[in-house]
Amino acid sequence: MTHSVKVDVWSDIACPWCFVGKRRFEQAVARFDGEVEVEYHSFELSPETPVDYAGTEAEFLAKHKGLPTQQAEQMLAQMTELAAGEGLAYDFGRLQHANTVLAHQALHHAKAHGKQVELKERLLAAYFEQGLNLNHAEVLADLAAEVGLDREALLADLESEAHLAAVRADQEQAIEYGIGGVPFYVFDGRLAVSGAQSPDVFVSALERVVQESGQPA
Amino acid sequence: MTGPFELVGDADAPVCVDGVCALPTDAVEAVPAGADTASTDDQV
Numbered sequence: 001m002t003h004s005v006k007v008d009v010w011s012d013i014a015c016p017w018c019f020v021g022k023r024r025f026e027q028a029v030a031r032f033d034g035e036v037e038v039e040y041h042s043f044e045l046s047p048e049t050p051v052d053y054a055g056t057e058a059e060f061l062a063k064h065k066g067l068p069t070q071q072a073e074q075m076l077a078q079m080t081e082l083a084a085g086e087g088l089a090y091d092f093g094r095l096q097h098a099n100t101v102l103a104h105q106a107l108h109h110a111k112a113h114g115k116q117v118e119l120k121e122r123l124l125a126a127y128f129e130q131g132l133n134l135n136h137a138e139v140l141a142d143l144a145a146e147v148g149l150d151r152e153a154l155l156a157d158l159e160s161e162a163h164l165a166a167v168r169a170d171q172e173q174a175i176e177y178g179i180g181g182v183p184f185y186v187f188d189g190r191l192a193v194s195g196a197q198s199p200d201v202f203v204s205a206l207e208r209v210v211q212e213s214g215q216p217a
Numbered sequence: 218m219t220g221p222f223e224l225v226g227d228a229d230a231p232v233c234v235d236g237v238c239a240l241p242t243d244a245v246e247a248v249p250a251g252a253d254t255a256s257t258d259d260q261v
Contacts, residue, residue: 015233016240045233064237075240177221181232192222195230205225 003034003210010043010174010184013103013123013134016079016090021183021196022124023086028202034210039111040120042104042170043182051135053097060097083128094131101167106140108163109154110147118147188213 009025011018029036053060062072076092083090103123110119122143126132133139137158145151157163174184185193185202187209193201231239 012233016238017231017233020231045238061240079238079240181234183232186222190222192224193226193230194224194228195226195232197226197230201226201230208225 003032004037005032005034005206005209006037006039006188007206008039008041008186008189010041010170010179010186011182012043012045012100013107013120013127014049014098014100015043015045015182016083016128017196018183019088019090019124019128020083020086021185022121023088024196024199025185025202027199028206031199031203032206034206036206038117040107040116041173042107042167043174043179043184044100044104044167044171045182047099047101049097049099051099052133055097057092057095057097089129091129091131095128096131096133096135098127098134100134101164102137102140102158103134104167104170105158105161105163106144106154108166109157110144110149112163113149113153115144115147115149119144119149122147 007025011021055063058069058072058076061067061076062069065072067075080090080092107116107119107123110116123134123140126139126143127134132143137155140158141151141155144154177186179194181194183194183196185205187193187205190212191205191209193205233239
């Protein structure tokens, strides 16, 4: 019998550790002897981020943390190197800051149409590797079409805010659970892992959930 | 963490919180490694 584990993931597409964590989690899933169902939940890291912020990522970071721009650039360079170790080509020089509430609505639309995992990957790559501007519905619709979603249907849902309540519900659940940072993974509603941890940690959590659930080997 | 689940692994793994992410040279900040956190402010 095949083991099956449901994993709920709170994350934001503007979260560099979420993409790194996604790769590490994927390594764990590849090693796990069973099936894993992933559902992504919305977590806005910075809901007050302005649409179309004009500065660079280093300038934004320097301002936010009160650091010299040069130091912020060094930190981003090290994050880029760390991500490269996971096979990711972060390009903070091209990155365009986004208020991610539209992207979260798009991900809920994708979930309703069975394409959430595919769109999540596409949006993370667009943001961190390709410097696409995810502030805008038209860009999100283009990316959605790339993963097989109906472009016009997504635009209609974004226009009507059809999934905004679902985004807010995810955020309220995060608060209820005490989730303060992302990525955050919940395994079968019983075990949780916070942060971009090693594949070993994720494998251990998956295996423990199976053992404790009484699923036959 | 006050959720109805047991937290496993490294409690200090990197995350992003309140719009700020623990970055590689950011060790002096009390942000868990490997994660980003939400804030009402800007984000990295």
